[in-house]
Amino acid sequence: MTGDLVRILTDDLGLAADRLADDASLDHAGFDSLAVVELSVLLTDRYGIDVTDSDINSAATLGQLDLLITTKRTGR
Known part of the structure; x- marks a missing residue:
């Protein structure tokens, strides 16, 4: 997972760093519906990227979420 995503998840959303692993599900990491909207x-x-709530919820793991965000940021 990129450092940017880890910082957002821990600093802005208040998720526990010890629960953030590439293979962790969003539920395991501590996401709730409010965290999805905030992210x-x-x-x-x-x-300046559009990542919808549905996009976030469709990521099975934090690693997949990170890939989605990276792909949207790079335009690929």
Whole structure:
């Protein structure tokens, strides 16, 4: 997982760092519906990318979420 995502998850969303692993599910990491919405807004505000709540919820793991965000940031 990229450092940017880890910082957002820990600093902005208040998720526990020890639960953040590439293969962790969003539920295991501590995501709830509010965290999904907050992450979507943060990604738009900070990086100008549109990652919907549905996009986030479709990621099975944090690693997949990281890949989704990286792909949207690079436009690939």
